[in-house]
Structure formats: structure tokens, C-alpha cells
Amino acid sequence: MTARQRVQALLCAGALALLAVAAVGDRFWLQLFGKAMITCIFAISLDLLVGYAGLVSLAHAAFFGLSAYALAGLTNRLQLVNPLLTLPLALAAAALAALCIGWLSLRAAGVYFIMVTLAFTQMLFYLFSEAPWFGGSDGLYLSQKPLLSILGRPLLDLGNRTAAYLFIFAALVLSYFFLSRLLRAPFGRVLAGIRGNEQRTRALGFSTARYKLTAFVIAGAVAGLAGYLDAALYGFVNPAELGWRQSGLLLMTVLLGGRGTLYGPILGAFLLTFLEHYGARLTDHSSALIGAVVILVVLFLPRGVAGLVERGGRG
Amino acid sequence: MTLSLVALQLLNGVEQGLLLFLVASGLTLVFGVLGVLNFAHGSFYMLGAYLAFWLAERTGSLLFAVLLGVPLMLLFGFLVERLAVARLYQRDHLSQVLLTYGLVLLFNELSRLLFGNDVHPVATPALLSGSFKLGEVQSWPAYRLFTSLSCLVIALLLRYVILGTRFGMRLRAGASNAEMLEVLGVDVRKLFARVFSAGVALAALAGMLAAPLTTVYPGMGESVLVISFVVVVIGGIGSVRGAFFGALLVGIADTFGKVLVPSVSSAVVYAVMAAVLIWRPRGLFGAPAEAR
Structure with a gap:
């Protein structure tokens, strides 16, 4: 089997397993796998930046969190529950924020870019945890979960666990295909060119700044999708979701799984979600466990878990 | 605001800025010379504070705690560099960020394990x-004056070491071209290890001095880490002089932000940074060359 076939087989088996979880319908597994799939969406959106465009952004949690807060605001203040309205509005909020932050941050390059995105994340984090309008450090509860009904009959109720789970699954599949299609399109080739050598790509006549900003906004919107789903699944948002810790953890997820592969971050997301969950059961100090795993992966698996898959059985 | 209140805030801002400089100088040196983006720097600040707490309890004196603690942290920094950081010089910033982020998690849990969650x-x-009395109502604690003066002395010492000694000369050479330095027969590995442990000791010393002011608690390194990154970016990455002025700017902006716009005070510093970067994308004293 070639590496590509092995990856495809792995993804198909994974998708079937995820559907099987829905069929079993156990509350605990739905919650855990739902959370893992949300992290997958979040992670592949960051992979577009880190793995393909070569932009290491620590602002990604901001878009996740802003979209989650947007849903909370729309639901609580405006009593909007229709996901056909709230989803596009929340994504638009995330994309708009990505446009502003990206426009400012992309003036900087390399390490400066990492630092500037970090600063913007923290700025938003403090704004949401200190300013009086957003529920402070306690966060906000959603008064009602998104509900789509036609003629009074519920069509899609995210308050229902199985429905929410399947909705998240569909969102993950769609995001995956959207991003992998995008990366195979000329747009993705230009991004790869920018990562390889930005000056040459510019010399070929591509406006690299515009491509980078577009990638930043697309990634921000997909991160917003993850944030929306997270808020809808838990019915709760809090400022920790847009802090640098969350950004760092996500970056870790992407690198642990293997950047620049799309499926790698998915593996990383499942790995970390389970490590977090079972680590917390095992010991009070599960972060130390995660920290140790991260250090070992950095030192001994430079290409992440995906590197193992690609090498297959040949060690 | 009365004049004495302004004076008090200004003093507080300068004091906070000087402490911040100790942390940021280590961060900027490690980046400038080793090219490593060290996210664990805040953890060394935290470990320094815990060490000061623990040693001060045992010896009964903060002075002894500092005198014992700084060499211990130098040694600790040396070990961390040899065991983990040294393996990443050839790799990209991303791996360094990831590794040092792992160290942050590890050190945080370590401190919780040893000292619990209490403050x-x-x-x-x-x-x-x-x-000291300032005007009629305000007064300024002597300890703050002491920390400010200590930080100033250390800043001057750093300036002397970097500009006036052989070690400083190598350090500057290493920052501009480490490979060339190696070709000239300098043991760059040793130089890197020394710079890293010096950076760790500076951060830890700042934590020790700050311990009586801020108390000691888990996760105290993180806010300091992020704010020192802001300082380093404002000053220009790799520039110690930039870190000094950046730290003062950030310290003063933060203190006045808390008085003038209390509801969004923590965001003020980041707004200052954004403004500086829009004006000068490579910081106040940043090198004009392409990022390493």
C-alpha cells in the first residue's frame, strides 16, 4: 500500500468508527468524540496556515472564541436561534476579526508575526475577561441552543445530542473536503510557493500578501465554525477559549499530529483529546503528562504522528 | 489626578518596568544569540519566585535565598539547555515553540506538585x-525602591558585560553570525549554554525580587511571559537596549492604564504594542535585516 492509500483507508475507517459511535448513542462517547471532532476542525484550519502557508499564528483561538461569543450574543440578546442565521453571522464575525488582525499582523514576518498574533490574542482575552459586557471571567451561558424548525416542526435541534453529534461530523467532513480541495487548487499551490520561497513567488507575479491574508481569513472562518459548534455543544462560552493557552495547545495539536498533511492534525486532535481525558482520570497533574508527550514527540518524531503513518510498517 | 498621585504611578510604572526588563533581557538575549524562542522563560521566573519562597522559609532571609537561589537556577538553566534546548538549534522556530511550551506545562505541574495550588x-x-512619604496621602514602599535600584545596577552590569568584556564580545559575535564565530575557534556550544543559563538566572532573579510584591502562585509565570514578549517585540527582538526602553514603556503604560481605564486596563499594553509595530514593524531598536 502506498502512503496515500494508507491515509485514505485510515480516514475512511475513522469516519465509519465515528458514525458507529453515533449509532451507539452513549451520552459520554457522543460528548467526548464530539469534542474531539470540533478540535479536528479547529486544528485543520490552523494547519492551512502553519503547515501550508508557513504562517505560525497564535491568534487562532481568538477566532474560535469570537465566533462562540457571537453565537452567545445572538442567542441571548437578539433571541436568534435559527442556525441558518446565527451560523453565517458567527462565521462572518470570525472572518472579519481575521481580516483585521491578519491585515495588521501580516505586516510582520517570521518571529515578529508569531509575537504579534500572540499579543492580539491576549488583547482580546483580557477584553473579554475584564470588560463588563461579556460576562467577565465566568463566561456566558446560551439561553437556548440553535434550533432550526420549519412550520413549527424541528428539523435540526442542536440541543439533541445525537443530532448535534451528526451535525459536527458533517461539519468536519465538509471542512476537510473544502480545505483539501482548496489546497489542490491553484490557490493552494501558491501558498506552498510562499512557504517555500516568498520572494520567488512574488517575482512570479503573485501578490503574496493578498494570498496570505486570504488564507488567514479562510482559516479564521473555519476556526469560527469550530467555535460555533463548541458553544452549541456545551451551551457555554468563556474567555479562556480565546487565550494564548488555547492557541498554544492547538498549535501543539497540529505539530503533534504532523503539520502540512491535514489528516495529521486530525490524528493529533484525537490523540490529545483522549490524552487529556484519560490523563485527568489517572492523575491530577495530567498537564505534566501532556507536556512530557509533547517534548518527546518534538525530540524524536519531528514530523509528528503522521510521519509514522507515512513510514508505515517500515519503521 | 493630583501631582503626587501621578508621581506615585510614575514611580510604580518605572519599578514594574525595571523588573520586567530583567525578564525581558534574558528572553531577548536567548533569542538574539541562540535564535531560540523560549516560551518557558516565564516558568523560570515562576520557579525563581518559588525557590525564593522556599529558601526564605528555610534560611529566614530573602537575601540568603537570593544568594543561594541564583547559582541554583544558573545550574538548572545549564541542565535544561544541555538536555533539551541544545537539540533544537538546527530546527525551526516551530519546534522550539512546541518544546518550550511542553516545558511550560511540565514546570507548571511540577510547581503545583511541590507547593500545591495555594498562594x-x-x-x-x-x-x-x-x-517614603510622597505628598500628604501617598507613600512609596522602601522595598520597591530597593528592587528598582537593584534592577538598575543589573542593567548597568549587563551593559558592561555585553559591551566591555571578552565574553560580551563573543556574545555579540554569536548574535550576528554564530557559524563564523565557530570557524574562528570559539566553542559556540559553551557560549550558547552560558547565555541560556544567564537568561534563566535573570528571569529567576526577577521572580525572586518580585516574590514579596506579588506573592507566589501557580501560573504566575504566564502573564509575565506574555508581557515580556510584548516588551521584546516593542524593543526589537534581540536588542537588550530595546528591552530596557520597551520595559519602561510597558511598565508605565500598564500602571497608568490601570488608573485611567480600569475596565480594559490589561488591553492597554497590547494596544501600545500594536501602535509601535504599525509605526516601526521591527520594533524600536530592531535590526533592519530579514528575520532569522
């Missing part, structure tokens, strides 16, 4: 527990 107070040395 620990550290007593101000009796000699420095007085305060």
Missing part, C-alpha cells in the same frame, strides 16, 4: 519594610 506570601526583609 504563598513572601515576607519583605525587615530592613526594607519602611516607606
Whole structure:
């Protein structure tokens, strides 16, 4: 089997397993796998930046969190529950924020870019945890979960666990295909060119700044999708979701799984979600466990878990 | 705001800025010379504070705690560099970020494991527990004056070491071209290890000095880490002089932000940074060359 076939087989088996979880319908597994799939969406959106465009952004949690807060605001203040309205509005909020932050941050390059995105994340984090309008450090509860009904009959109720789970699954599949299609399109080739050598790509006549900003906004919107789903699944948002810790953890997820592969971050997301969950059961100090795993992966698996898959059985 | 209140805030801002400089100088040196983006720097600040708390309790004096603690942290920094950081010089910033992020998680849990989740107070040395009167109501604690002066002395010492000694010469050479330095027969590995442990010691010393002011608690390194990154970026990455002025700017902006716009005070510093970067994308004293 070639590496590509092995990856495809792995993804198909994974998708079937995820559907099987829905069929079993156990509350605990739905919650855990739902959370893992949300992290997958979040992670592949960051992979577009880190793995393909070569932009290491620590602002990604901001878009996740802003979209989650947007849903909370729309639901609580405006009593909007229709996901056909709230989803596009929340994504638009995330994309708009990505446009502003990206426009400012992309003036900087390399390490400066990492630092500037970090600063913007923290700025938003403090704004949401200190300013009086957003529920402070306690966060906000959603008064009602998104509900789509036609003629009074519920069509899609995210308050229902199985429905929410399947909705998240569909969102993950769609995001995956959207991003992998995008990366195979000329747009993705230009991004790869920018990562390889930005000056040459510019010399070929591509406006690299515009491509980078577009990638930043697309990634921000997909991160917003993850944030929306997270808020809808838990019915709760809090400022920790847009802090640098969350950004760092996500970056870790992407690198642990293997950047620049799309499926790698998915593996990383499942790995970390389970490590977090079972680590917390095992010991009070599960972060130390995660920290140790991260250090070992950095030192001994430079290409992440995906590197193992690609090498297959040949060690 | 009365004049004496302004004076008090200004003093507080300068004091906070000087402490921040100790942390940021280590961060900027490690980046400038080793090319490593060290996210664990805040953890060394935290470990320094815990060490000061623990040693001060055992020896009964913060002075002894500092005298014992700084060499211990130098050694600790050396070990971390040899065991983990040294393996990443050839790799990209991303791996470094990831590794040092892992170290942050590890050190945080380590401190929780050893000292629990409680907030620990550290007593101000009796000699420095007085305060100076400023105007009619305000007064400024003597300990803050002491920390400011200590930081200033260290800043001057750093300046001397970097500009006036052989070690400083190598350090500057290493920052501009480490490979060339190696070709010239300097043991760059040793130089890197020394710079890293010096950076760790500077951060830890800042934590020790700050311990009586801020108390000691888990996760105290993180806010300091992020704010030192802001300082380093404002000053220009790799520039110690930039870190000095950046730290003062950030310290003063933060203190006045807390008084003038209390509801969004923590965001003020980041707004200052954004403004500086829009004006000068490579910081106040940043090198004009392409990023390493």
C-alpha cells in the first residue's frame, strides 16, 4: 500500500468508527468524540496556515472564541436561534476579526508575526475577561441552543445530542473536503510557493500578501465554525477559549499530529483529546503528562504522528 | 489626578518596568544569540519566585535565598539547555515553540506538585519594610525602591558585560553570525549554554525580587511571559537596549492604564504594542535585516 492509500483507508475507517459511535448513542462517547471532532476542525484550519502557508499564528483561538461569543450574543440578546442565521453571522464575525488582525499582523514576518498574533490574542482575552459586557471571567451561558424548525416542526435541534453529534461530523467532513480541495487548487499551490520561497513567488507575479491574508481569513472562518459548534455543544462560552493557552495547545495539536498533511492534525486532535481525558482520570497533574508527550514527540518524531503513518510498517 | 498621585504611578510604572526588563533581557538575549524562542522563560521566573519562597522559609532571609537561589537556577538553566534546548538549534522556530511550551506545562505541574495550588506570601526583609512619604496621602514602599535600584545596577552590569568584556564580545559575535564565530575557534556550544543559563538566572532573579510584591502562585509565570514578549517585540527582538526602553514603556503604560481605564486596563499594553509595530514593524531598536 502506498502512503496515500494508507491515509485514505485510515480516514475512511475513522469516519465509519465515528458514525458507529453515533449509532451507539452513549451520552459520554457522543460528548467526548464530539469534542474531539470540533478540535479536528479547529486544528485543520490552523494547519492551512502553519503547515501550508508557513504562517505560525497564535491568534487562532481568538477566532474560535469570537465566533462562540457571537453565537452567545445572538442567542441571548437578539433571541436568534435559527442556525441558518446565527451560523453565517458567527462565521462572518470570525472572518472579519481575521481580516483585521491578519491585515495588521501580516505586516510582520517570521518571529515578529508569531509575537504579534500572540499579543492580539491576549488583547482580546483580557477584553473579554475584564470588560463588563461579556460576562467577565465566568463566561456566558446560551439561553437556548440553535434550533432550526420549519412550520413549527424541528428539523435540526442542536440541543439533541445525537443530532448535534451528526451535525459536527458533517461539519468536519465538509471542512476537510473544502480545505483539501482548496489546497489542490491553484490557490493552494501558491501558498506552498510562499512557504517555500516568498520572494520567488512574488517575482512570479503573485501578490503574496493578498494570498496570505486570504488564507488567514479562510482559516479564521473555519476556526469560527469550530467555535460555533463548541458553544452549541456545551451551551457555554468563556474567555479562556480565546487565550494564548488555547492557541498554544492547538498549535501543539497540529505539530503533534504532523503539520502540512491535514489528516495529521486530525490524528493529533484525537490523540490529545483522549490524552487529556484519560490523563485527568489517572492523575491530577495530567498537564505534566501532556507536556512530557509533547517534548518527546518534538525530540524524536519531528514530523509528528503522521510521519509514522507515512513510514508505515517500515519503521 | 493630583501631582503626587501621578508621581506615585510614575514611580510604580518605572519599578514594574525595571523588573520586567530583567525578564525581558534574558528572553531577548536567548533569542538574539541562540535564535531560540523560549516560551518557558516565564516558568523560570515562576520557579525563581518559588525557590525564593522556599529558601526564605528555610534560611529566614530573602537575601540568603537570593544568594543561594541564583547559582541554583544558573545550574538548572545549564541542565535544561544541555538536555533539551541544545537539540533544537538546527530546527525551526516551530519546534522550539512546541518544546518550550511542553516545558511550560511540565514546570507548571511540577510547581503545583511541590507547593500545591495555594498562594504563598513572601515576607519583605525587615530592613526594607519602611516607606517614603510622597505628598500628604501617598507613600512609596522602601522595598520597591530597593528592587528598582537593584534592577538598575543589573542593567548597568549587563551593559558592561555585553559591551566591555571578552565574553560580551563573543556574545555579540554569536548574535550576528554564530557559524563564523565557530570557524574562528570559539566553542559556540559553551557560549550558547552560558547565555541560556544567564537568561534563566535573570528571569529567576526577577521572580525572586518580585516574590514579596506579588506573592507566589501557580501560573504566575504566564502573564509575565506574555508581557515580556510584548516588551521584546516593542524593543526589537534581540536588542537588550530595546528591552530596557520597551520595559519602561510597558511598565508605565500598564500602571497608568490601570488608573485611567480600569475596565480594559490589561488591553492597554497590547494596544501600545500594536501602535509601535504599525509605526516601526521591527520594533524600536530592531535590526533592519530579514528575520532569522
